[in-house]
Amino acid sequence: MTYRSPRVRRLALALSTPALSLLSLASGAALAQTKATEVVVTASRTEQILTDALPHTTVLGRDAIEQSQVSDLPTLLSREAGFQFTQTGGRGGQATAFLRGAASLQVLVLVDGVPLTKQDTTGAVSLEHIMLDQVERIEIVRGNVSAIHGSGAVGGVIQVFTRRGQGQPMVYANAERGGQGTQRWSAGTHGSAGPLAYAVSVGRFRTEGINAANLSQTTNANPDADGYRNNNHALDLSYTLSPEHKFGVRSTHFKGQFDYDVSGSFAEPTDVHLARTQLDSHTLYWSGRLGPLWSSRLNYSVSQERNDTATIGGYSFTTQALTRTRMLSWTHQWDLPSMVLTAGLDHQTQGIDMATDGVSGLSRERDAHALYGGVVVKRAAHNLQFNLRHDAVEGQSAKDSVYLGYGYDLSPQWKLIASHATAFNMPPLGYLFDPYSGNPNLRPETANTQELGVQWAHGSHRLRSTWFSTLTQDLLLYDMERFQFSNISRAKNQGLETSYSGRLGRTDVRASLSLQDPVNQSTGQQLVRRAKTLASVSVSQSLGLLSLGGSVRYTSARPDIESQPGLPSNTLLDLTARYSLSREWTLYGRVENATDSRYQTAYGYNQLPRTTTLGLTWKMKR
Numbered sequence: 083m084t085y086r087s088p089r090v091r092r093l094a095l096a097l098s099t100p101a102l103s104l105l106s107l108a109s110g111a112a113l114a115q116t117k118a119t120e121v122v123v124t125a126s127r128t129e130q131i132l133t134d135a136l137p138h139t140t141v142l143g144r145d146a147i148e149q150s151q152v153s154d155l156p157t158l159l160s161r162e163a164g165f166q167f168t169q170t171g172g173r174g175g176q177a178t179a180f181l182r183g184a185a186s187l188q189v190l191v192l193v194d195g196v197p198l199t200k201q202d203t204t205g206a207v208s209l210e211h212i213m214l215d216q217v218e219r220i221e222i223v224r225g226n227v228s229a230i231h232g233s234g235a236v237g238g239v240i241q242v243f244t245r246r247g248q249g250q251p252m253v254y255a256n257a258e259r260g261g262q263g264t265q266r267w268s269a270g271t272h273g274s275a276g277p278l279a280y281a282v283s284v285g286r287f288r289t290e291g292i293n294a295a296n297l298s299q300t301t302n303a304n305p306d307a308d309g310y311r312n313n314n315h316a317l318d319l320s321y322t323l324s325p326e327h328k329f330g331v332r333s334t335h336f337k338g339q340f341d342y343d344v345s346g347s348f349a350e351p352t353d354v355h356l357a358r359t360q361l362d363s364h365t366l367y368w369s370g371r372l373g374p375l376w377s378s379r380l381n382y383s384v385s386q387e388r389n390d391t392a393t394i395g396g397y398s399f400t401t402q403a404l405t406r407t408r409m410l411s412w413t414h415q416w417d418l419p420s421m422v423l424t425a426g427l428d429h430q431t432q433g434i435d436m437a438t439d440g441v442s443g444l445s446r447e448r449d450a451h452a453l454y455g456g457v458v459v460k461r462a463a464h465n466l467q468f469n470l471r472h473d474a475v476e477g478q479s480a481k482d483s484v485y486l487g488y489g490y491d492l493s494p495q496w497k498l499i500a501s502h503a504t505a506f507n508m509p510p511l512g513y514l515f516d517p518y519s520g521n522p523n524l525r526p527e528t529a530n531t532q533e534l535g536v537q538w539a540h541g542s543h544r545l546r547s548t549w550f551s552t553l554t555q556d557l558l559l560y561d562m563e564r565f566q567f568s569n570i571s572r573a574k575n576q577g578l579e580t581s582y583s584g585r586l587g588r589t590d591v592r593a594s595l596s597l598q599d600p601v602n603q604s605t606g607q608q609l610v611r612r613a614k615t616l617a618s619v620s621v622s623q624s625l626g627l628l629s630l631g632g633s634v635r636y637t638s639a640r641p642d643i644e645s646q647p648g649l650p651s652n653t654l655l656d657l658t659a660r661y662s663l664s665r666e667w668t669l670y671g672r673v674e675n676a677t678d679s680r681y682q683t684a685y686g687y688n689q690l691p692r693t694t695t696l697g698l699t700w701k702m703k704r
Contacts, residue, residue, distance in 0.1 A: 136487035163594035173310035174340030183600030184237025215268035215285035226505035247279030258697025263290035300345035353395030465489035543584035652681035
């Protein structure tokens with residue numbers, strides 16, 4: 083949102099008073115104030131102080147991204163409560179993200195408000211191609227929030243915000259080299275000059291990779307190294323016409339090219355498998371005030387994802403899939419005393435073109451309309467959020483979804499939270515109409531969730547623990563007996579997830595623990611590749627010009643797909659160091675998988691061994 087509510091503006095003004103400015107010079111106080119007043123938008127579609135958000139929400143800002151030193155989005159998210167990532171191959175290979183046990187198809191991923199929902203037959207979301215050089219912040223909202231964001235938000239929403247034009251003009255550059263022939267560089271500038279704000283950034287990533295296929299577990303896989311290349315850039319321009327009106331444009335581009343492995347009786351060890359994924363998104367927007375209490379925003383977005391594969395060998399062939407989305411969104415907000423009202427409408431045109439060896443196998447398009455509204459109330463010790471949404475997708479039955487949450491402040495630090503929510507997930511066009519596996523009779527998945535939680539917030543510290551129970555019906559899966567997609571099962575997941583972030587002296591700490599029981603109720607078996615226990619701890623210690631950090635991640639044992647052995651538990655240790663050579667120059671290094679753990683997220687495919695990286699960053703304010 084461009085215009086903050088009066089409540090948020092008053093708080094920001096209060097924090098700018100001279101007395102608090104002097105206090106912020108004390109050790110740790112500036113960070114404490116920032117954490118306490120951090121603003122999020124994804125949890126309710128309105129600007130809220132993070133500690134006021136009723137859905138379990140966590141935020142990763144630019145400082146946390148740079149502190150982690152990781153290059154891609156999934157690696158960063160794997161340290162957050164409830165998130166798990168699997169990959170059948172090396173960097174760039176086909177991946178699945180899980181959030182609260184819900185797979186990629188049931189997790190809504192947004193980049194600057196634009197959904198990355200693919201309409202092909204994979205059910206995947208291409209998180210692995212989003213490079214963090216272009217990212218300003220990430221907001222993660224867990225649980226059923228379809229009433230706020232629409233189809234796909236069964237496990238939750240991950241919203242990525244690219245770099246923004248704001249603040250004092252700055253120019254920056256970064257370069258690093260590491261194991262497996264890895265190279266990465268990025269450069270950019272951002273700032274504002276009068277009514278014009280701008281941010282421009284470019285980046286490139288290259289690695290020779292490893293042979294991801296485990297040759298003792300696969301047959302006829304090519305033993306060559308599986309490399310990965312990624313070119314990316316982002317643009318943000320805005321012009322403030324007056325205090326009430328602002329126009330802007332945003333554009334993002336991620337292009338990943340990678341080698342992958344195929345195993346089986348139809349494969350040959352000499353086969354070469356190449357793939358490319360390209361994500362492009364362009365948005366025009368206007369935001370402004372239509373009255374003293376009424377703000378509005380109009381967005382028009384065009385996005386597409388192109389996926390190409392080529393097999394060169396004994397049986398050569400190519401595949402292409404292009405998902406297209408056009409989206410018009412108009413939202414309104416009324417800031418009333420102790421209450422914020424929202425309303426809006428969305429119109430999407432979703433399309434898919436799929437082909438093999440240049441011969442079209444599927445070309446479809448459909449319209450999707452949505453009408454939604456909500457209210458957020460904060461009065462004395464009581465916090466209330468209610469959202470209602472109606473979605474109508476061409477060829478499918480309309481769906482209504484609801485979110486009702488209540489929070490009670492036991493004290494300035496402690497809050498009790500309870501909520502009930504429903505969600506749905508529309509079948510992609512590929513699931514419905516693919517000529518080989520499509521089923522036009524598919525029904526949308528539906529889900530409902532109940533939550534009870536407690537939050538403790540004091541200064542820079544925020545601890546949130548949430549018990550949840552989610553039932554998902556009409557699960558969309560590939561039916562091996564009918565050789566087509568079907569609504570063939572229902573799943574239940576319940577558990578306890580806990581997240582913490584804060585600063586202890588000069589040490590920044592983030593920690594998470596997820597205990598869950600994801601079960602396919604049709605079979606009584608644990609859902610494949612979902613771990614029952616996920617845990618992580620990340621610390622960063624400031625020692626003057628030197629900062630040292632570390633991260634430990636634990637994933638418990640879990641089953642793999644049918645007929646494959648289960649995957650054992652694994653613990654990963656990453657180490658980081660950063661040294662300020664001068665005001666402009668910073669030297670840094672990291673060791674990923676420092677104990678050289680041998681582990682897999684999918685049977686038959688190895689993950690990276692111990693990898694060392696050294697880099698240099700330059701930043702200069704104009």
